[in-house]
Amino acid sequence: MSTAIARHPLAHAPPEHHLDFLQRFTAKERERVVKPASLSAEEHARNRKQLRVVRFVKPKYSVETKINVTGIFRKWTRYCTDNRIGDWKATIQNLARETTMDFFLFVCGNYKVKSWGTSEEYMRQFQQLYTTVTGRYMDRNDSKEVYKYHHNVLVPRFGLRAPNVDGKPVLNVDSLRVILTFNIAYDASTFALERHRIQLAGCYQILCYTGARPAELVDGQRKNPKDGSIEELFGSKVVQSTDGEKELDGATDEASHQLAELLAQETTKRGRPKALCYEDIFMMIVRHPATGNSVPVMAIKFINHKGADNKPKPTIFFFTPTRKLIFCPIMVLIALALHDHAFDAQSLTNASRVFETKVWGPTQSTPLRWKESMLKVPVFRRVHGTTLSADEAMLYSKLNYDMGRQSLDSGHEKPWTPRFARRGAANAVNGDAPDTVRDQMMRHDPRFATFYSAYLNEIARFDIQNAFLEEEKQNELFRMFAHVSLTRDPRAVRDMVPDEVWANTPPDPEILVLEEKRATLKQGRYRIDGHEDEEDIRKLTNEIRTKRAERERRIVKGYREYYFYHRPTWDVEAQARGEVEEEYEEPAIDLVVPERARLAEIFCCQPRSWTEEEISQHRIEAIDLMVALCDKKETGKNSRTRLRAQVGQFIKQESPELCASSEPEPGVSPWGPAQIIGAGQA
Template sequence: MPRKRSSKSADFYRQRQDIVNAALVVSTKCAPSMQNSIKKEKASWSEYCEMMGYDPDTELSEFRPQTIKGYLDWFVNEGSIKKLSTVRTKWKYLRLVYKDFKRELVDMSTSLEIKGYIETVLTSLHPLSLESTNRPVMDVSDMYALLHYLWALDTHVYPHERYRIQLHLAILLMAYTSSRPGAIVESSCYAGSNEGLTYRDFKLTLFPNPRPDEGDLITLEVTLRHLKGKRSIGEKKIYVMHERDDNPVFCPVLPFISLALADNAFKAQEVNADNVFNLGVPRDRRNSIQFEWKPSHLDIPVLRRTEATASGVGISPTMILPYSTLNDQFQQLEMLAGFRKALTMYTIRRGAGNAVNGIANSAERNQAMGHSRSEIFERHYISQTVKIDVQSAFLGSAPREELIQAVGRLSRDRDVWAPTKLTTTQKDSISNDPAVIYLKEQRDDLSVELRKTFGTITNGKRARSLIYDRYWQVTKSLAKEIGHLRYAKLQEVRDSFFDCINTAEIDIQLHDKKDVSLPSKGRDVVHELQDRNILTKLLFQSIPIEDGTDKRRRLRSDVARSFQTLCSSCEVQFSNRRSTHGVLVLRIARAKLSVY
């Protein structure tokens, strides 16, 4: 078929050619955070060149190895750099600055020369550590410990109880998709975008059970659209999840259905926690039944942030939960649950990657992890603990796989009695810090000056005075300094606890110190909200197949109902009831049992 004759003139396309050429972008699109990093690196390069009397653009255009070497040496000297990996990262960003400036890659000879310089000469001139960064991996036992504490033992009060369910679901989604957090909630790199998983990205479907007497099964398909490096090209990945009867706390369907019920998102008006698990697929004419969402809910984020309402704290109807908030909640949960270090949610992604690595080939693993090549996983994700029982393999005996896995877990040093907050005495010591005293004196002097000039601080604010601006800056600096000092002090106290606790426990057992009267390690926590107490009992029980389908359905309905109720609940603030066991054992360790 002949091509349709153009209806536009040659002059039109000549003008279009100018527009196209003007809009041409050579460099690939990158995240705002990467753009900021490149901008900072260029500023650092300009600072060095101006100090040396060079023109930054000329030196960047020529990109001579001798200038680059001097720049990296200056960076290590001025920045008190301790690790070789930091210099490698610096060189990576400098190459990106060159690429952005020249619209071409650094030539191979320069790259090899600078790489050799970093690995040999620079490391001989500076005491740079060659130790690689430890990248912890969270496995299913670690995740169980976190979720058990979250529901059974946690007395921390969230602004809204829906946060607890959202944290639970987010942990499961990260584990079952091996995704980056920014694909689930609003990425810190795209702050303010309100991008993340919405109801449009979830497909809830009922499928016939291969065993008809056990009831049909609900699957949850999750479509990830906001993938690293793929946002601008529309690439997506779909993961399939399903119900679990062996341990409801690991079931992603239950918390998701509960959130959907709380949001009234189902198009079928009469769906509720009591009947959603009793539905079936008509096998004579259908292979599945999909639960559809109301059109008004398709673009509503599932995991959302709180907002102030007339009646108190509520859940925003449209604003997604940012990663910074979710990660803060996750790290706080780790600390309260007794983990030694509060690590980021990336530990879950690494754990999922290591689990997939054991059952999939490299191509399948790369697809699940979103990696362009296998080298990325092998360098940055694989567990540093060898998961093979080499001793048993050499001896020809049965492998002790469970023991080997236990050694590599994050929870191996876990102790729920580790201190989680500072004592009054420890807080007072921070108030006496010289930097804090100096800032307090500055703030108080400015406060006196404001009152003397304007009558009140509020009047000074209304007048938009320079004194008030200075007062406000000092007040913020004081709060920031106190926050940093308290965080550092808490880490010091916790490290001291974990450094002493093992020897203290051994000494107690060897000395048979029964008069110490340590509390039993099991503790029952009664929660203010009754549904928390119900979930504590239901989430961690397994119903055998022989007990029947009805019992398993009732369990799922009861869990979903309690989840849904909590989605509209807030707990009254109360003090954190912590055991004093950790303080007592630490005191024993420090005194070396001499007082007993």
Template sequence: MPSTTTAVRSRPRTNGAPDHTDFLRRVASKEADSRVTKRPAPLSARQHAAHRKQLKQVQYIKPKYAIETEINVTGIFGKWKRYCTEMAVGDWKLTIESLDRETLMDFFLFVCENYRIKSRGSSQEYIRQFSQLHTTSTGRYVDRNHMKELYKESLLICSQYHDRVLVPRFGLRPPNIDGKPVLNVDSLRVILVYNIAYDTSIFPLELHRLNLSNCYQILCYTGARPAELVDNERKKPKDGSLEELFGTKAVMSAERPGGEVEEEEDEDEDDSSEVGKLLLRETIGRDRPKALCYEDILLMIVRHPVTGRAVPAMSIKFVHHKGCDNKPKPTIFFFTASKTLLFCPLLLMISLAILDDAFEADCLIDARSVLGVQVPRGMKCLPLRWKESKLKIPVFRHIHRGTVSRDVAMSYDKLRHDMGNQSLNAGFEKRWTLRFARRGAANAANGNAPDPVRDQMMRHNPEFYTFQDAYLNQIANFDLQNAFLEEETEDQLFRLFAHVSLTRDPRAKKDMVPDEVWANLEPDPDIVTLETEREKLKSGQYRIQGNKNEAKIRELTNQIRTKRAQREDRIVKEYREYYFYNRPTWDLERQARGEDMEEYAEPAIDLVIPERTQLAKLLCYQPKKLSDEEMLQRRIEAVDLYVALGGKRETVKRNRTRPRSQIELPIRTGPTKVKTALKPEPEPELEPELDPFPLLMQPTQCPDCIGDAAQTIYERTFSYCRSTKRNDHFDDHHLDGKERAEQQGEPIACKHPKCSEVKLRSVYAFRNHVQSIHGVALRSSAQVQKMRTRKVELKRVRRTG
């Protein structure tokens, strides 16, 4: 195995010359690694003979699929085994080896009946996956065995059976029926402004808000697939189906366990075991997460060829593109500093690097030290290197309860969920998906860059015309009418027509169902039936613990909760569609009645975190004409605010600590006025507190939250309604960390600002300190254990029903 050494960075000596200790260690490490034999030892003559005997029984070497393809094949494999079991057609292996076309067609009927398939594309994908399953299991290609004509005919008839029987019976919709919306700079501006200035969502850390903005920018500027930035690896099935299908690399003509062959009696067992491993699946792990890591990014300060000023620049090397495991084809994109601070990805990347302490140079600690770097004479750029320990760490990482994971990347689902919710709350008619940005980048490059460059940036094979088939904007972005009439074309109008911003209504949001609609909504008969059954079982009792029908009551409660949530989500979605369809008619009728037109008023920036308020005003109210020095100062200020905001967080206590104005319908009535410029409103002044953190706390305050500098002062000094609620909060959010510290022999710190130097040895000592010094009584260990046991029992009852 290669030796592992910890690299020590070279430090300048007293005279300024570098210390080469780190280089000498690197050389020694590489020389030690080179002495280790990495290639496997050659097989002996007897082992080669055994290997030839083994290959003699090999019928088919399985193709090398990507891990995602293997997981997809195991999915259809589970459906096939279920079909063989429930329909009693026989063993799955024997049935697929002697597959006939009637079984094949009936299987797809079974799939459509028992699984939620809504489109033709999904059912056709299942047909392709089943073809791969057949090849993997039987070792016979569709057109390369004695069943060639039968299987080929079966596929053809299956296609006809699919179109003539399955599609009309289950109402499978055709692909692309909902269109393929495209983003542009106006759409990006709206979502970035909303994310920074108006979004009221609560994230575990405001660092996630910075990650979202940076992801939005990079997706739109590069057309990268989301899986190139965040983690989108699917989990392998735990039922053993992946190993059952792909555990060996070959299909043997005579089935033997593990693909082994019969050996001579006098053959060495070590030789046979070594040969047997050749056709077994290896477990090859990655040395880094499959997401954008620091080693993929190069930050640099470049001397501008025209002005000669030192300007920041960045390059990103995308390596986790589609098909990268089998055919790696990385693409490098360069970024320059944008003149509009809101659109600049370099500032966000610098901020993330400062927050992660990722720069190799110790002097790069803030915005001014990074953006104030000068390029040495005779050189064109000065790269800013990363620490070796940060190279394989994801840039966008998972955040849980205010703690940033060290090496777990942000999930694809989290990015997609937040982007969709923010797009709806920002007033867009359709929920955004991450593909919107990729289509926007592709259409922006189309016509502005040569087709080979466009295909290179999108990682498309030009032979298949992927852009024309899947990414070209379905809206013809050309004024053919006026071109035919030889009149001046309306280019600006058609620029508006071609993107999702056309139908945006800033008055709309995700959940906009009026209260009177909920009040007058007819009850769901299914939910009423379940509630009636539950009331009969409860017999008028409120507490159900110990009731003989407790399991059934809890099962009915879960069903009612699920159905009610599903109905509410459906009504919210349908009302939003109803609103966007009928709102123009309501506006027309208001005009016909002679009423004043509703004028959209830019909502005021009303945020809890002061750093976020300052950042929002800096980004949203940027003057148009700034000198180079003024722009540099604003960039420095923006990075400093990004860094300060990244360490802050809000909690659900926010809504109860400070009254907030509603921004859901920022409309005023009256004569229409033209707004000449957007100016930041003065920030309200808060009355100074004499002592916001007294040593003797309120009995219902949290002893940990009061010292959390990431929260606002309102949330730190928040008092719960009862001590029981405070104890529930402390046990759920803080107690686990203190118990873990006690088990690892680490000191337990008191988080109170005036007890920062207090270190305690046990949770028991922490409870005594909090009660005697701060006047807060926490639950004892016995009480905590009793509560935990009760929660586990309730979960077990709910799960077993």
């Protein structure tokens, strides 16, 4: 290879690059937004005349706020209809304090409100609805009286609990290691494509390293209601007097019509999904200032934070290669980019080519550009069937469900949410960096001290006892106390209800009543097509199915809580009886897809003795394995089917011979033999 130094900046440029530049420049010139034409003196006069009748300019709400307001709007219209109060708009325009109080009594009694934090949020949304419709802010004295009525009457009447009574769990590096290891090595659940597993690892890492909200990575947008309520409430930017509305409705000439459109709500589009896209990621090779070696680094610019529509606070985070490969987000992003063929350089087809790239010339970095067609494509995308979507971001609901499921299956007491990671990042930075850096990372306004009210770990991370006694502080113990891994039991799984519980669970009286109604309507007939009560029968069937699924979820959740509460007592009593502790063995990695098995071996069995060269070689191998794994699918394993016997005269029972022949062997947790002990056995 030639080592000659190119002193001219265009030495390596293609011969026809100037034509490519001119073509791109011409295309951008055509895309320039044309500024609207200025108004004439007559048009300005007509505009002033129209603005004279404008009583109130509506606040600029975000899309999420508008959806929230339409939610309380539907509750308000139902309240007016059910209680025969009258037209909803006339009622809110002449709103009385007693009507507001009675409305929230209706809301707490007819909707699923468990915390007074939820009811207070409804009250704030109702104030926004009132302002949007009437063009006035709610009277401050009336608002205070409504809040006092809420605290003194509604909270005790409905037993509303205080918010955040369940604590504020926080993740740390040990928690991240557990879920990353479980995700790649022990998760027995299957995905439509194994790329989703790689995407989950990337999401977990970035959430913990940046404190970003999940909607900055994946699609967290809710759909607009289909009843036209958004158009009804926010179709106009202003609230006008009655005479002004008639005047605008009577505008017939084209100029007046154009001026009226200035006051109409316009739809703005982003031109890209509201999620992490390739244009937000800056991948590059830099020259290390100490060693002079070329190393890959990555920067991510987060722009879709909460409130970005009105107060944008773009924040850039840099990432460097980690020595522990399982923690490296750069590897995940490079693997996804290689799988998407997103690099602009055609020679970057595998991990070796990426890591062999050097920094040439007097520059300090060589950016790895993306193809222009990939700039607005989400990095973490959803899967339809067995096909990866070309431009649809992964749904927040999918990320939240998989994170909760994997955390429970890996033995944690409570399901995780992305907020656990955000709290973990904030508490990791707190004290280690200035408050200004922490607030910048969290996108918080320093004036409101949001971190201390919403994100500060409720566990005091300091050995105050030994500090007072002037003795050696137990820092390692307090590091363990402050995070969710303290109560983890790797033998526990998400659904660990014994068969004896399902077999002896009494029937639900509500379900029995519904089944009796259905049996009466069916009149002994099995098929209901063409039945005179077919619609009612199908409605009852759906309601029975929903209630049965809800009850099963409550049993699964309740037994897990029962196990985690009573298992320590069972262990104490067993020790008192002189029983011998059963040795816990780490589970073996048993995977079908060879790429995933090898990847799990590299990530989970990395020794501390690896040299930098060995780490680099395994880093390249791991990226190539992830690229190959993206198109694979793990085969389903035979999971233990539980005998969920439903006691009731309308439940069909299998024959004893069939039940005896089809009873499966007891299953084993992916983290080792689960010690499921019944109360009598303890």
